[in-house]
Amino acid sequence: MRIGFGYDIHRLVPGRRLILCGVAFESPVGLLGHSDADAPVHALCDALLGAAALGDIGHLFPDTDPRWEGADSLDLLAQVCARIREAGYEVGNADVTILAEAPKIAPHVPEMRRRVAAAMNTDVSAVSIKATTMEKLGPIGAREGIAAQAVALLTPRP
Numbered sequence: 509m510r511i512g513f514g515y516d517i518h519r520l521v522p523g524r525r526l527i528l529c530g531v532a533f534e535s536p537v538g539l540l541g542h543s544d545a546d547a548p549v550h551a552l553c554d555a556l557l558g559a560a561a562l563g564d565i566g567h568l569f570p571d572t573d574p575r576w577e578g579a580d581s582l583d584l585l586a587q588v589c590a591r592i593r594e595a596g597y598e599v600g601n602a603d604v605t606i607l608a609e610a611p612k613i614a615p616h617v618p619e620m621r622r623r624v625a626a627a628m629n630t631d632v633s634a635v636s637i638k639a640t641t642m643e644k645l646g647p648i649g650a651r652e653g654i655a656a657q658a659v660a661l662l663t664p665r666p
């Protein structure tokens with residue numbers, strides 16, 4: 509078995525859609541980035557790539573490449589999982605934590621898990637998504653950005 513860890517953070521700005529784990533939120537601000545800036549999915553991609561020692565998301569999908577401008581991060585996640593399988597691994601399970609002061613994430617978790625699991629071509633039971641605030645501490649607590657952490661376990665393909 510192989511384990512990997514991922515982290516990502518994006519700045520919150522007006523005039524952008526807020527997409528977290530493939531779900532669009534009603535929000536006056538959204539995450540700034542070259543793709544749709546879905547920080548938890550980026551963290552998950554890095555956890556999966558890290559577990560397989562296949563580099564990182566910035567290496568695979570550079571923000572200097574116009575192909576990834578406005579990209580749906582769930583599509584990037586699907587490509588990452590394809591690479592993982594080509595390398596001889598299967599996704600065991602993944603656990604994602606979103607660090608955000610707002611919006612309320614818990615009501616959307618079931619839909620997030622469904623979307624992420626579908627992109628990964630894995631069972632919903634293999635995907636955990638949860639959220640915590642920063643108790644108003646630091647830049648995330650001040651709603652300047654949203655961060656995410658993820659761990660993923662890979663098993664050898666049978």
Ligand code: MG
Nearest residue numbers: 516517547550
């Ligand atoms: Mg990112």
